[in-house]
Amino acid sequence: MSLTLPWLDADPAAPFPPPENALSEPAGLLAAGGDLSPTRLLNAYRHGIFPWFSEGQPLLWWCPDPRMVFRSDGVHLSTRFNRQLRDSRWTARADTSFDAVIAACAHTPRAGQRGTWITDSMQSAYGELHRIGHAHSVEIFEDDRLVGGIYGVAIGRMFFGESMFSGKPGGSKAALAALARGLHAWGWPLIDAQVDSPHLRRLGAESWPRQRFLQSVRQLTDIADVPGAWSDRFGTVSMAVLAA
Numbered sequence: 007m008s009l010t011l012p013w014l015d016a017d018p019a020a021p022f023p024p025p026e027n028a029l030s031e032p033a034g035l036l037a038a039g040g041d042l043s044p045t046r047l048l049n050a051y052r053h054g055i056f057p058w059f060s061e062g063q064p065l066l067w068w069c070p071d072p073r074m075v076f077r078s079d080g081v082h083l084s085t086r087f088n089r090q091l092r093d094s095r096w097t098a099r100a101d102t103s104f105d106a107v108i109a110a111c112a113h114t115p116r117a118g119q120r121g122t123w124i125t126d127s128m129q130s131a132y133g134e135l136h137r138i139g140h141a142h143s144v145e146i147f148e149d150d151r152l153v154g155g156i157y158g159v160a161i162g163r164m165f166f167g168e169s170m171f172s173g174k175p176g177g178s179k180a181a182l183a184a185l186a187r188g189l190h191a192w193g194w195p196l197i198d199a200q201v202d203s204p205h206l207r208r209l210g211a212e213s214w215p216r217q218r219f220l221q222s223v224r225q226l227t228d229i230a231d232v233p234g235a236w237s238d239r240f241g242t243v244s245m246a247v248l249a250a
Contacts, residue, residue: 014040014067022055025069025220034070034201041065042131044138051159051166052227054220056200061125071216074199074206076167078190081183082210083249087176091249096153098184098248100144100240104136105129107143107155111169124169132168135159139233144185146177146245156181158198160233164226165189166198179209180245187248188240196222 012023014037028036036055040046042065050056050067059066083091112124135141140161146154154177156170165185170178186197198219199211 011035012037014038014046016040018043018046019049022050022053022067025054025216028069028071034068035066036069037067038064040067042127044131044135044140047131047135047159048140048161051161051164052223054198054216054223056166056168057128058123059125060123068200069216070201072202072213073216073219074202074211075214075219075222076182076186076197076199076206076209076211078186078195078197080210080212081186082208083179083183087179088249090176091180091245094245095148096180096245097147098144098181098240098243098245099147100185100188100236101136101142102237103145103152103155104141104143104157105133106152107145107157107171108132108169110152110155110171110173111157114171114173132157132159139235142236144181144188144240146180146184148174153177154179154181156185160231162227162229163192163194163231164196164198164223165194167200182209184243184245184248187243188236192239194226196226198223 018041023037028034055067055069057065058068108129112129132141141159143155143157145152153174154172158165158167170181172178199206202213
C-alpha cells in the first residue's frame with residue numbers, strides 16, 4: 007500500500023488526488039494521512055470523498071465506484087413497516103441530539119461487525135462540523151426516548167449520509183425516511199449512501215457510476231444554502247402522519 011497509495015499534504019487545504027485514481031482493490035481507496043479538520047473534511051465531501059478507517063489504522067480516504075445513492079423521493083418502506091409507524095408514537099426531529107446519535111451509531115452492535123470505525127477522533131471531528139452547521143442528525147423519539155437516528159454532512163443541497171442506528175427495530179429506517187422527506191421538501195434531490203448493501207437496496211438505494219455521482223455532487227454542492235442548525239427548519243414530524 008505504501009508504494010502506490012498517495013499520502014496527503016499536511017496543509018488541510020491541499021487538494022486530494024483525482025477520485026478516478028482510487029484503487030480497485032481495496033475498492034475505492036484513494037489516499038491516506040492528513041487530518042479530520044473541518045477544512046479537510048468539507049474539501050473531501052465536495053469531491054465525493056469520505057474518511058473510513060479503524061482504530062490503529064492510518065486515516066484512509068475513499069471514493070468507490072459504483073456509488074450507492076438514495077433519491078430523496080425514493081426511500082421505500084414496506085407496507086408492513088408503514089402500518090407499524092401509523093400505530094406508533096414515534097416523532098422525528100433534527101439536530102436536537104447530534105452527539106447522542108453519533109455515539110449510538112458508534113456503539114450499537116451490528117451483525118458481522120466487530121468494533122467500530124466511528125472512533126473518538128471521528129466523533130469529535132463530526133461534532134465540530136455540527137457546531138459550524140455542516141453536520142446534521144435526524145432523530146426518532148418514542149416519547150422522550152431516542153429509538154433511532156441518522157447523521158451526515160450537508161454542503162449546498164447535497165447530503166452525505168454517514169451512519170444510522172436503531173435503538174428499537176426500524177428506528178434507522180424511520181430516521182432515513184424522515185430525513186428524505188425533509189430534504190425532498192427543501193429541493194435537495196440526493197442522499198449519498200456510500201457503499202452497496204442488500205439492506206440499502208431494499209430501502210430504495212440505487213447504484214450509480216462514480217462519474218455520474220461526482221457530476222451531481224459538483225452541481226449540488228455549488229448551490230448556495232446557508233449552513234446552520236436544522237431543528238427549527240425541520241420541526242417535529244409525526245411518523246404516523248408520514249406513513250399515512
